[in-house]
Amino acid sequence: MGTTFHGPSPWPPITRAVRTRGPRRAAIAHLGQDAPTLLPLRAGDVLVVNASRAAVRAHLTSPIALAYYLDAGVRVLSSPNLHANVIVTDRQAVIGSANASHSSTIADEAVVITDDPQVVAAVRAFIDGIEEITEVDQAFLDNATAQWQIGRAVPIPGVSGRGQVDPGFLPAKITRMFLRHIVEYEPSPTEHHTWTTQARHHRAPAGPAAKYQLEWFHHDKSDTRLKQGDVLVFVTADNEWIYPPAVVDSEAIAIPRTPGAIGHLLRSRTDLSPLPVPDAEQTLADLGHPNPRLRADHRIASASLRTALLQLWNL
Template sequence: MGTTFHGPSPWPHITRAIRTRGSRRAAIAHLGQDAPTLLPLRGGDVLVVNASRAAVRAHLTSPVALAYYRDAGVRVLSSPELHANVIATDRRAVIGSANASHSSTIAVEGVVITDDPDLVATVRRFIDGIEEVTEVDQVFLDNTVAQWQIGRAVPIPGVSGRGQADPGFLPAKIDRMFLRHIIEFEPGTTEQQAWAAESRHRRGPAGPASKYQLEWFHHDKTDSRLRRGDVLVFISADHAWLHPPAVVDSEAIAIPRSRGAIGHLLRSRTDLDPIPVPVAEQILADLGHPNPGLRADHRIASPSLRAAVLQLWNL
């Protein structure tokens, strides 16, 4: 392999380079909520991150990501002074600017990936030698949840956002909408605390702040068509209620110890109420869709029907 430089979009190269056997060590300053899709660590690995009060309050490091890695068996440590982004496997080292966040994937980043034994050993020693670290245990995680709720997002390119205002709840263009039956899932204590931390107010393009929340959607690997920006509309198992739309807010994330299940984070608005299915069907019929197919899982292919479904909630 040798030593190679990757930029301005190095994350596919980073992810591929660290999918190796043996223990991995990573010192990544900031983690977005979907860091596990970029930085696939496993039990026995070590992750040092800046999960200081300032970083969490600024929404630079997400409690969701911290909880995910802990549940996967990764030893997670926090260093309040950490600003480096380096990774070492048994045979390779990654040295560069990239935080583990979706924002980093759309920023201009640069990294060096090398299999030089001396550099690999040096990076491992650097990570092992980081001082003033704190173990991210349950007490620490509970505190990050509280700090996240107190703070507010500070958009920084490559770290937490594009550096511009929140574009709103729905994507500017909706090409993919799916109708799905609700799957009952009871998250563990850590998940409940972490997911609750992601519920917050954000100021939209105009008007008062709307309340949004993030929640898990768990499903089987055989249903892996979803991607970031897709819109899901859920129907209750008894076909009684049509729930307001939710937007897929992450790529697929493997769920630890779940026998192959995967999940996505969904972003939804808490100020929208479910609608009785018969009422929704009548409204859609009045809008020119007498057979909207609300009682079976499927992709809503018709652009006019997608628009009509959103109109149920004046979206």
Template sequence: MGTTFHGPSPWPHITRAVRTRGPRRAAIAHLGQDAPTLLPLRAGDVLVVNASRAAVRAHLTSPVALAYYLDAGVRVLSSPNLHANVIASDWRAVIGSANASHSSTIADEAVVITDDSQVVAAVRAFIDGIEEITEVDQAFLDNATAQWQIGRAVPIPGVSGRGQADPGFLPAKITRMFLRHIVEYNPGPTEHHTWATQARHHRRPAGPAAKYQLEWFHHDKTDTRLHPGDVLVFVTADNEWIYPPAVVDSEAIAIPRSRGAIGHLLRSRADLSPIPVPDAEQALADLGHPNPRLRADHRITSPSLRTAVLQLWNL
């Protein structure tokens, strides 16, 4: 085949090029609702997309398309700084400007399709090396659907605004941090269904490693009202382990038929590990906080103690 150039309407050529055997990797910045028709991926493939809150709210990336790929068994990952559009199979690569969307099919786009083995390997390495990755699972999808419904335009890194190399997951200024002990509870039928859905989408080894993850936090409506941007630090009920901080990433979500229980989506770093509570207490004492009260639920009001707690994980 060699190397060929296609423009200004390359999508028919892209679709034909990716209909090959073997696993495929794709890094496509934005997905329209019709993306699965343009980019026919299947179980075992990897798709990296910009499904950040900004991209979804601006209707540049569709939760409908994300859900389709998840149900098809594709491993879907989100990177908020992604602006590239590249695809690699075992022996062919596509490199160009085209997002997987209807607007791309009516715009002047251009791609290069090649079977040069060095280029194919380089594209696969580029996709596997993308950083700041969040696994797209059912919890992520629920949050994206809520953001889509808000539907207000905001700046998009690389499209209408400047991006950051790694903005991290903590708010620029933390004003509210809470320490909570993990409480075991028996989820109701609605939550059982949610967890069963999520279980179908466990992270597989192909593709880049997820740096962030979303998870549910279930609590009673009578507890302190939480807001997006609040930071939670969890301790096990036996006061043995303290977990890395998680950031509230959604408004309160009512849990049906649960007698007033609510939930929030929390975002956390997948690469951080829990610390034994005695070790954490000693480290905090060394930082000037001999009584950090890690064995009792409370709001951490001291700015210096909040900073010291984050330093336990070098944050």
């Protein structure tokens, strides 16, 4: 392979380089909530991250990502002085500017990927030699969750990237909307832990961030393949209530030790309330949609019906 340069969008080749046999070590300064999609580590790997109080309060390192890696069996360590972003496998090293976050995927980043044995050894020694290390365990996670609650997203040039000041809610253009009935299921211990950790720090009062909350949507790989930016509208199984729209806020995340199950993070507004289905049907009929099919799961292909559904909540 030799040495190759990748930029300004290096995450696809980084992810490919990481998908290899043998243990991996990574020192990544900051993790977004979708870091596991970009950086697919597994049991036995080592991840060093800056999960200091300042980084977590600024919403640069997500407790959701920390909990996910811990549940996957990754050894997670925190170093408050870490600013580097390097990864090493048995045969390759990745050196560059990219944090494992969505903002990094839309910023201009650059990395070098090499199989030079001396560089690979040097990167491994660098990661193993990082000082001021704290083991990330459940107590650490609980504290990080509390810090996230009282913090807020702070745009930092070169770290948080553009588009992070206000993530907004609905996409500028909605092309895919789905209606789904709520299905009761028993989450696995792994999923339940990640879900409850996420819920604690997003639902508590936290200034402007309290306007939004994140929820898990669990489904099987055989179901419709969702994409980031898709909009979901949920109806209760008894067709009694229809819930405000939620936006898919992550790519599919495989749930460890549950073959075939995946989850998505959904972003929703905390200030919007569900509506009775009969009332919604009447309002939609008044808006020119006498048969909105609220009692059946389907993709809402009609652009005008998508608009009318959003108008139920003045969106």
